[in-house]
Amino acid sequence: xxxxxxxxxxxxxxxxxxxxxxxxxxxxHIVFLxxxxxxxxxxxxxxxxxxxxxxxLKAAKYVSSPxxxxxxxxxxxxSSYTIDEFDKFLEHLESNSFYEDxxxxxxxxxxNSLYLNDIVAIREPHQKMLDINVKFKDGSFYFHADGxxxxxxxxxxxxxxxxxxxxxxxNVKAYVLTPIAPQFLASxxxxxxxxxxxxxxxxFPSHLIVDGHDFGKFNKFSVRKSxxxxxxxxxxxxDFSKSIxxxxxxxxxxxx
Amino acid sequence: xxxxxxxxxxxxxxxxxxxxxxxxxxxxHIVFLxxxxxxxxxxxxxxxxxxxxxxxLKAAKYVSSPxxxxxxxxxxxxSSYTIDEFDKFLEHLESNSFYEDxxxxxxxxxxNSLYLNDIVAIREPHQKMLDINVKFKDGSFYFHADGxxxxxxxxxxxxxxxxxxxxxxxNVKAYVLTPIAPQFLASxxxxxxxxxxxxxxxxFPSHLIVDGHDFGKFNKFSVRKSxxxxxxxxxxxxDFSKSIxxxxxxxxxxxx
Numbered sequence: 001x002x003x004x005x006x007x008x009x010x011x012x013x014x015x016x017x018x019x020x021x022x023x024x025x026x027x028x029h030i031v032f033l034x035x036x037x038x039x040x041x042x043x044x045x046x047x048x049x050x051x052x053x054x055x056x057l058k059a060a061k062y063v064s065s066p067x068x069x070x071x072x073x074x075x076x077x078x079s080s081y082t083i084d085e086f087d088k089f090l091e092h093l094e095s096n097s098f099y100e101d102x103x104x105x106x107x108x109x110x111x112n113s114l115y116l117n118d119i120v121a122i123r124e125p126h127q128k129m130l131d132i133n134v135k136f137k138d139g140s141f142y143f144h145a146d147g148x149x150x151x152x153x154x155x156x157x158x159x160x161x162x163x164x165x166x167x168x169x170x171n172v173k174a175y176v177l178t179p180i181a182p183q184f185l186a187s188x189x190x191x192x193x194x195x196x197x198x199x200x201x202x203x204f205p206s207h208l209i210v211d212g213h214d215f216g217k218f219n220k221f222s223v224r225k226s227x228x229x230x231x232x233x234x235x236x237x238x239d240f241s242k243s244i245x246x247x248x249x250x251x252x253x254x255x256x
Numbered sequence: 257x258x259x260x261x262x263x264x265x266x267x268x269x270x271x272x273x274x275x276x277x278x279x280x281x282x283x284x285h286i287v288f289l290x291x292x293x294x295x296x297x298x299x300x301x302x303x304x305x306x307x308x309x310x311x312x313l314k315a316a317k318y319v320s321s322p323x324x325x326x327x328x329x330x331x332x333x334x335s336s337y338t339i340d341e342f343d344k345f346l347e348h349l350e351s352n353s354f355y356e357d358x359x360x361x362x363x364x365x366x367x368n369s370l371y372l373n374d375i376v377a378i379r380e381p382h383q384k385m386l387d388i389n390v391k392f393k394d395g396s397f398y399f400h401a402d403g404x405x406x407x408x409x410x411x412x413x414x415x416x417x418x419x420x421x422x423x424x425x426x427n428v429k430a431y432v433l434t435p436i437a438p439q440f441l442a443s444x445x446x447x448x449x450x451x452x453x454x455x456x457x458x459x460f461p462s463h464l465i466v467d468g469h470d471f472g473k474f475n476k477f478s479v480r481k482s483x484x485x486x487x488x489x490x491x492x493x494x495d496f497s498k499s500i501x502x503x504x505x506x507x508x509x510x511x512x
Contacts, residue, residue: 131511138425139497141507153447166422166432166445169394174428174447186506189422191412191430191447241395250442251397255387 005032005044007059009051012072015083016050019070022090037062046233053078056232057211061114066100066231077157077243080234088235098233101240103154103170104194105226110218113210114226117155120209121202121221122147122180129183131203137196145182147206150175150198150223157244165189167250170240175223197224261288261300263315265307268328272306275326275342282346293318302489309334312488313467317370322356322487333413333499336490344491354489357496359410359426360450361482366474369466370482373411376465377458377477378403378436385439387459393452401438403462406431406454406479413500421445423506426496431479453480 004023008016013035020030032041040047040062049059049069053076056069060078069079070086081089092098105114123130123146132143151160153168156176161167165178166189175198177190192198205217245252260279264272269291276286288297296303296318305315305325309332312325316334325335326342337345348354361370379386379402388399407416409424412432417423421434422445431454433446448454461473501508 139495142509168447191424193428239395253398
């Protein structure tokens with residue numbers, strides 16, 4: 001892998017410059033270096049992303065080749081190395097020894113938009129609660145709530161988790177449906193197989209937030225599994241459950 | 257379908273006798289009629305189960321041909337008709353118009369025992385909390401808790417739900433891992449793909465309850481997807497989400 005692209009979060013340019021120097025010493029060919037996702041090109045062997053999970057989410061939509069995220073401070077769920085571990089990454093690159101972590105994209109049909117984490121339909125603070133009707137192949141659910149999240153396994157550790165949702169291992173082929181502040185007792189998450197199309201209707205237009213990006217107000221949308229998936233390269237010792245334990249202390253041995 | 261077996265919950269004999277009269281009028285051949293699961297034979301076209309979900313669970317282990325449950329009062333998750341709907345069933349039988357609801361069995365390797373709902377590892381009331389280590393292909397989780405449940409999608413509406421777990425549609429290919437009274441904040445359910453073997457170790461022997469049956473104390477067990485599945489015949493208008501709405505009011509339109 002010698003043809004690289006680099007996408008970085010504005011403000012991290014100085015770090016990026018260091019990385020570029022080190023890569024050039026390895027005779028790497030860098031075809032793009034930008035903090036503007038529109039300038040990402042999809043003909044590299046590997047796209048390096050310097051920033052948090054949000055930056056990885058942005059870049060992932062534009063590339064089909066593997067991606068590697070570098071984050072300051074602690075690791076995110078989608079980043080594979082901390083910024084301080086760049087030399088470690090270069091060693092792994094030498095021996096091309098990476099674990100391939102495949103993540104599935106989903107799409108919102110009406111917006112013709114992909115997502116890797118979740119789509120959130122939510123009312124504005126001054127509005128009353130939504131009546132939400134969720135239809136799928138084998139049935140339907142109705143919610144009177146502030147909103148609803150339809151999350152991928154990748155997104156299950158994001159907003160859905162904050163609302164009480166379960167943790168899905170990345171290789172589970174399913175959606176997670178989690179209501180936001182539901183009235184009555186319908187507060188549990190529902191897990192649906194990812195080969196079904198899900199259609200949602202709300203009693204009045206609500207904001208559709210797709211991977212953190214607000215697309216404005218709609219009273220109807222439908223999602224299905226996309227043909228697109230992305231491969232995140234990880235160190236060989238990567239273990240999803242380890243990242244859950246480190247980040248949330250979930251299922252961590254406190255007695256060791 | 258003319259060759260029937262009938263398995264019933266003790267105490268429901270008089271109802272069963274009525275059913276038998278009606279079936280004989282339809283020239284049905286009844287090869288077994290018992291409330292003792294050991295007497296169930298596996299060469300019928302269809303096994304009728306009169307009783308609750310527990311009775312269906314018992315029968316399902318012994319047959320490979322389809323099963324239909326009849327329950328008094330309200331429907332259970334595994335029953336397809338109420339006892340009062342027997343004539344309706346006979347009509348559906350005439351036209352052989354049923355929806356096939358396939359449910360996957362899982363197995364506990366050490367006990368050589370199948371389960372359709374869940375396996376529960378739990379301490380006795382006088383004992384201290386368990387240290388529980390759960391290993392799977394891609395990682396492990398550790399819990400300090402009263403116990404742990406490994407549930408199938410079918411079992412996700414049983415004990416796991418009572419402990420805060422999500423609802424899985426029957427056709428999701430996954431396990432649900434739900435801790436019982438965990439210390440620290442590891443209280444969320446974890447969803448794992450059903451093609452992985454799960455191994456559990458506890459700091460001291462705990463009761464293993466498999467589909468409600470206590471197998472005694474063990475400090476180790478492992479589960480995997482079984483080759484066995486069972487087909488539950490349903491009325492054509494069967495809809496899992498409807499049964500969830502009826503039974504728990506989950507995602508039900510209260511304004512209609």
